[in-house]
Amino acid sequence: xxxxxxxxxxxxxPGVVDPQGLSILGGLRSxxxxxxxxxxxxxxxxxxxxEASSQEAAESxxxxxxxxxxxxxxxxxxxxxxxxxx
Amino acid sequence: xxxxxxxxxxxxxPGVVDPQGLSILGGLRSxxxxxxxxxxxxxxxxxxxxEASSQEAAESxxxxxxxxxxxxxxxxxxxxxxxxxx
Numbered sequence: 001x002x003x004x005x006x007x008x009x010x011x012x013x014p015g016v017v018d019p020q021g022l023s024i025l026g027g028l029r030s031x032x033x034x035x036x037x038x039x040x041x042x043x044x045x046x047x048x049x050x051e052a053s054s055q056e057a058a059e060s061x062x063x064x065x066x067x068x069x070x071x072x073x074x075x076x077x078x079x080x081x082x083x084x085x086x
Numbered sequence: 087x088x089x090x091x092x093x094x095x096x097x098x099x100p101g102v103v104d105p106q107g108l109s110i111l112g113g114l115r116s117x118x119x120x121x122x123x124x125x126x127x128x129x130x131x132x133x134x135x136x137e138a139s140s141q142e143a144a145e146s147x148x149x150x151x152x153x154x155x156x157x158x159x160x161x162x163x164x165x166x167x168x169x170x171x172x
Binding site for chain 2: 009010011021024027028031033035036037038039040041042043044045046047048049050051052061065068069070
């Protein structure tokens, strides 16, 4: 069976306060980047899923993982891509 | 002038210990995902760059920001894509 890698992007939902993003925005402005108007800070995860019977099975497993552990559905959105390979 | 958005991915360099990734790996395994072999945890940032004279100018500004504030070059790699739009 082929192995799969999931690249997962977790971001704060629109409207949710994002203190880390605000802090980075302040840092950029204090460095002189005055044209920057907003920063949203999220997480990027690479998960080596191991073997799966198909692309669909690997994607379905990734969705489960996001729901159970990797993202907080109350305040975060997630999206991912699953590719074959280690 | 058009406005640009940068999507920035910051990841631990290969070989650098990644405690957050290890912690997530442990969590996934304890939930029964025994086939997962590795997790790398990084950051995902969306930066509204504001106006720039060209795509190249926006990309050059993003590289500067990454070097100055957004990534720690000793232990992290970064990559980004810059797209037109708010």
